[in-house]
Amino acid sequence: MNLILGSQSPRRRELMAGLDIPFKAITIDSSELYPSNLKAGDIPIYISREKAQAYLPELKPDELLVTADTIVWLDGQMLGKPKDMDDARRMLRLLSGKTHQVYTGVTFTHLDAQTWQSVMESLVDCTDVTFRNLTDAEIDYYVEKYRPLDKAGAYGIQEFIGYIGVCGMNGSYFNVMGFPVEKVYSALKHFA
Numbered sequence: 577m578n579l580i581l582g583s584q585s586p587r588r589r590e591l592m593a594g595l596d597i598p599f600k601a602i603t604i605d606s607s608e609l610y611p612s613n614l615k616a617g618d619i620p621i622y623i624s625r626e627k628a629q630a631y632l633p634e635l636k637p638d639e640l641l642v643t644a645d646t647i648v649w650l651d652g653q654m655l656g657k658p659k660d661m662d663d664a665r666r667m668l669r670l671l672s673g674k675t676h677q678v679y680t681g682v683t684f685t686h687l688d689a690q691t692w693q694s695v696m697e698s699l700v701d702c703t704d705v706t707f708r709n710l711t712d713a714e715i716d717y718y719v720e721k722y723r724p725l726d727k728a729g730a731y732g733i734q735e736f737i738g739y740i741g742v743c744g745m746n747g748s749y750f751n752v753m754g755f756p757v758e759k760v761y762s763a764l765k766h767f768a
Contacts, residue, residue: 577686577767582631582643587732591755592642597764604643606630608656617700619654620645620681625696628685632694640767641685646754648729650676655729664719664730668737671729672710675744678703678729678752682760684767699763701756703747705733710741728754 579599581592589601606627610619623645631641648655650670658664683698718737724730731737733752750757 577640578636578638579764580631580639580641582627582641585726585754587734587753588644588755591750591753591757592760595757595761595764599642602631604631608645615652616649616677617679617681617702620647620679621683621698621700622681624681624683625698628683628694628696632685635685635687635694637687637689637692639686640764642682642760643685644680644682644755646678646680646728646751648676648678650674650729657728658725658730660725661719661723664724665715667730668710668715668719669712671707671731672715672741673707675704675706676729678705678747680751680754680756682756682763684763686767697763699756699759701748701751701759703745703749703751705742705752706744707741708743710737714740 581599581601582604584603592599604627608623610622614622624643627643628641655667658667679702681700683696685694685696688695722735748756
């Protein structure tokens with residue numbers, strides 16, 4: 577099957593490339609809205625499936641589409657992408673000195689060879705991340721220099737704030753980057 581990564585995220589594209597499996601990357605425009613009754617890991621699974629649905633009319637029988645979404649979950653609340661720089665600062669202040677969860681939902685979509693119906697299989701990964709107490713100066717520096725408006729929870733673990741702020745982690749580092757490549761690789765072997 578021809579592998580398609582439906583993501584505009586440069587981090588997901590880089591991580592997928594690290595698996596040394598040929599793939600084509602495309603951008604899918606879809607809503608990131610979700611039903612308000614969903615919690616934690618159910619949210620990114622729902623959104624990754626919505627992304628797959630948006631591409632379904634284009635999907636060919638010899639293609640396997642991979643879509644993903646990542647959220648930060650803190651104290652029963654979802655932190656998505658910040659709407660502006662002040663919102664990014666607010667999120668980082670919330671995360672400071674606490675442990676939160678990063679959930680990534682990944683959906684694999686293909687067409688059944690006999691029925692031509694779409695088949696979706698999803699997985700979710702969760703990583704606990706603990707931040708030390710961050711100063712306002714550290715938060716301001718990070719937000720101004722790195723402009724994390726495209727990142728769930730307003731941070732990238734592979735950037736300055738991850739270097740100086742993350743003091744503990746339980747789970748996949750790559751999941752926190754937005755793509756649990758270990759689980760994706762295992763899942764892809766089933767489609768080979």
